């Protein structure tokens with residue numbers, strides 16, 4: 322195989338898939354390197370149509386599986402028996418976070434986390450772009466919302482994002498498909514928040530990358546079937562993933578050479594021309610090393626691997642890693658705050674039932690530090706909440722003492738609720 326291309330893309334997750342599509346559609350012969358195994362859209366979603374009773378012990382992670390994925394299991398909602406093959410084996414991919422616990426949830430396969438992400442899709446707002454300048458912290462963003470808004474339009478129209486327009490500057494609207502309905506309790510919360518708060522706080526529909534009407538480009542991408550099994554890969558291509566959307570578009574151009582099982586470990590620096598000129602790769606299957614060359618190299622292997630590839634790319638010009646003149650490469654990593662919030666039970670709507678399994682809940686957009694009475698003296702900036710209301714095991718119990726999930730009392734409670 323020729324080892325010279327117009328462009329090289331490293332990684333096939335959300336950013337790598339997009340880079341592959343854009344470069345190949347512009348006519349560049351592009352090598353796309355992915356460290357993990359091949360996952361073919363539909364054919365390799367082998368758990369997509371399985372029910373809980375098809376798994377030993379239901380669709381909860383078994384003790385044996387947990388031993389191999391203790392870190393992937395930390396959040397409690399990521400890996401199940403139906404999806405654990407899309408997350409790494411922590412024993413094979415260890416990292417040291419003894420001092421500061423860091424949940425590094427990842428999957429090494431074609432499509433990366435585009436197969437398992439939560440699909441929530443929000444735009445940054447002008448508040449975010451202006452924040453550094455206004456607060457006098459860090460470096461001012463070189464662009465503003467108006468510069469990036471057309472690109473949000475471009476992506477949303479291509480992938481399909483459902484949502485409810487709200488007309489709020491801190492929660493910019495996009496090119497939305499019709500929203501999934503809020504369920505009866507979520508709607509009740511929306512109305513109740515509107516009635517009880519006058520500080521700009523609202524409850525809106527979660528905005529997610531699901532097709533809710535019509536079709537989108539890619540491999541047979543059609544409207545969502547309300548199955549809520551997205552994390553296993555969607556046979557309908559109804560949520561956005563690289564595998565269903567951007568990679569097939571790149572493939573269709575005839576300009577993509579896709580190589581799974583190819584671990585990039587270094588960028589080759591041309592000391593003479595003072596430019597990156599290629600990548601060094603280890604074949605994950607036979608351990609052989611290869612070099613590939615191109616004028617354009619996109620590193621899309623996600624935050625930590627991209628940083629580590631740069632740190633490993635040492636040369637006379639970059640003795641501490643490529644692009645690391647400041648010594649800051651690999652520092653200042655920040656996780657997103659997660660699982661901080663509130664929950665409650667609601668005793669009502671017992672005469673209502675739900676049809677289908679909606680794969681998205683609600684979102685309460687930022688309502689702090691957006692002007693006037695919302696401005697706080699004790700902290701800057703703001704936060705939003707993701708959430709959802711559902712009838713779960715908790716709600717079939719009469720009291721805390723009765724949180725039964727099996728046996729005759731469980732059966733009685735279910736019958737009583739119908």
Ligand SMILES: Cc1cc2nc3c(=O)[nH]c(=O)nc-3n(C[C@H](O)[C@H](O)[C@H](O)COP(=O)(O)OP(=O)(O)OC[C@H]3O[C@@H](n4cnc5c(N)ncnc54)[C@H](O)[C@@H]3O)c2cc1C
Pocket residue numbers: 331332333334335336337354355356357399426427428429430431432433434435437438439440441442443583584585586621622623624626627630
């Ligand atoms: C459970 C979960 C839920 C999430 N929910 C949301 C959400 O609702 N909304 C949202 O906006 N974001 C969400 N995210 C985050 C989102 O998935 C990531 O921000 C996004 O996938 C990052 O895209 P990426 O292309 O940078 O990396 P990834 O999608 O992680 O892709 C990186 C790819 O690079 C490959 N790779 C890594 N190292 C190498 C190497 N050395 N050589 C070759 N290939 C390599 C990997 O195998 C992988 O395929 C979620 C993440 C997780 C884990």
Ligand code: SF4
Pocket residue numbers: 531544545546547548549550551552554555556557558559560678679680
């Ligand atoms: S809920 Fe919709 S997007 Fe998710 S797996 Fe089912 S059909 Fe696909």
